[in-house]
Amino acid sequence: MARVRISDVAAAAGVSVTTVSLVLNDAPSRISQETRERVRAAADAVGYAPSSLARGLRQQRTNTIGLISDQIATTPYAGRMLAGAQDVARRHGQLVFLVDTEGDADVERAAIRALAAQQVDATIYASMWHRVVRVPEGLPRDAVFLDCTPEAPGFRSVVPDDRAGGAAAARELVGAGHRRIAFVNTADTVDRPIAADLRFEGYLSVLAEAGVAADPALYAQGEVSARGGREAVSQLLDLPDEQRPTAIFCFNDRMAAGAYMAVRARGLRIPEDISIIGYDDQQLIAAEQDPPLTTVALPHYEMGRWAMEVALGIRAGETDATHQMECPVIRRDSVGPPPALVAKPSRRRTSHTERSHSATPER
Amino acid sequence: MARVRISDVAAAAGVSVTTVSLVLNDAPSRISQETRERVRAAADAVGYAPSSLARGLRQQRTNTIGLISDQIATTPYAGRMLAGAQDVARRHGQLVFLVDTEGDADVERAAIRALAAQQVDATIYASMWHRVVRVPEGLPRDAVFLDCTPEAPGFRSVVPDDRAGGAAAARELVGAGHRRIAFVNTADTVDRPIAADLRFEGYLSVLAEAGVAADPALYAQGEVSARGGREAVSQLLDLPDEQRPTAIFCFNDRMAAGAYMAVRARGLRIPEDISIIGYDDQQLIAAEQDPPLTTVALPHYEMGRWAMEVALGIRAGETDATHQMECPVIRRDSVGPPPALVAKPSRRRTSHTERSHSATPER
């Protein structure tokens, strides 16, 4: 069966198409109440659904947003960004085109062209982790960058405030009384997450604030994984007692999970013997550790919302070029006061080699 | 500046719009090579980009697919489904509208209407976990269900073959020599994942095949989380030695992570003392356990691909109503042969209450 058009409604209601259009769009006009009702009834009766295509063509406005992302949900929590963006789009009657480029420049170019061809009203360019991105050629000037900062100036963007987040994490530890606070960073050098340096800076600033000198021995690096975290923390725990950290700030939750392993392998307890704080608040990791991991949350949902809101022209005022979003500390059970200095339990092993199943009691 | 239209190209090239259309669409026609080149050059010169809107309106075909999902990336790995779908769409020049309904029926209705108004060429209805869904009113008859089975018949759908997956997991354990194999299931009753029963059935069938009687004492339940898994497994480990399982099949990786905790708390080793197998292959959990968890993968990416392929009319032949997709076993290091029956190390505690920091050696 053929599509039912506005003219069918008009015929059914015994009016012109103009009238139907006016009525159904609630356009300001002097159409009688009686006619309005007749039109609406007719529309219902024939099952009329206006064509967005025709309307878009006519109005040159499609109520459609393009969202280009480099990697969809490679990082699991990043789906929250989509959800945030999706959410406000929906509430404003917008539909979103999602294009995943897999980081391929050709695909990206094609995507930009395709979205332009669709005459999307706005474009969002999202990265699945906070970094600096090259501005793809052809991207509309009013595109909004989500979870990344464009190399070129003049674009609007929203990113997590990783510096403040790093500071908040460190403050959490300092506030609990710690002085020997280690920082376990990612060792990534290529395509390095700028979050790495920002979080470290935040950490340093808080140490300075608190008047504690940063001890280079308390800085370790590893690959971003539980293994990497375990190895890095293991080294830290090899330090002589008086230098050993009483708290460790890990670049992210995956590394923190590795920290747990290393700590457990020594027979130390969290947080009694050592406090751990992570970053990212990955539900599947942080909340499920034993004890649950205190960490800093990345405001993915909120960033997604923000990006869509500026893309849609809500939030017109506060359009500073780049918006930093707060990363709140999520308090769980892995941070406590440092062990009393008097009792120096030296339960830890001296061996450098960890066995995998080291939870097994020593004998 | 106004949009450049096909007529602009025609004027620039000194030909008619028909010619331009024919050339740029590579339509079979007898246009001279010379003209073709002139047209293409002109198109480039004026920076022409055809309007998908106008074309869609004219052809009644939009090259656009609607993808409705209940919860976007609440379950992290589910993003892989989107990636799969996205991927084949892109390769076929299709753009996808993603709408997330958050499980709200009103939103769903609105989404269906909006997609119809956009005249999408096909619709995919995705659930973020395998279950039976009510068919939303107004959904096109040719919609494809992704990771869910519609209540009503007559629709095409793709789901993981959880029964075979459960069997594969059990077979992995039986093959390693185990006979006392526990099954730790989800205790969910509302909106119960049908995977729960299917995996259990697969497990039972393999036990039967192998001639081992299913021991009701080796069935445990818990909430789907590390905690739930830990509690359930903890009970299992309380069984008398001769009844205690030598291997445990957990409903999913999260529960398996809990199993690790419970096992460690007893001072037992994986896989030397007890083998564990999970389900889902959640990277952040399975691959990062110590030792890495052997598990069964959910073929999310492949299901996404499949759904999009049937939606696009590729795979016309094999359109059985519901397609089951294989769940392959991912071998890592948590499965080994059962401990030799002669040496019965009874290291485990007898207390029922586990302390959180039980990795600490007993003293």
Place this chain on the structure above:
DNA sequence: CTGAAAGCGCTAACAA
């Protein structure tokens, strides 16, 4: 208070 008609940008039938 309501209707006629132009036109958004394109494709496809038909003409030349």
Place this chain on the structure above:
DNA sequence: TTGTTAGCGCTTTCAG
């Protein structure tokens, strides 16, 4: 081998 023209379904001036 190429051009003319109708029309996809809608909104929106402009007339009545």
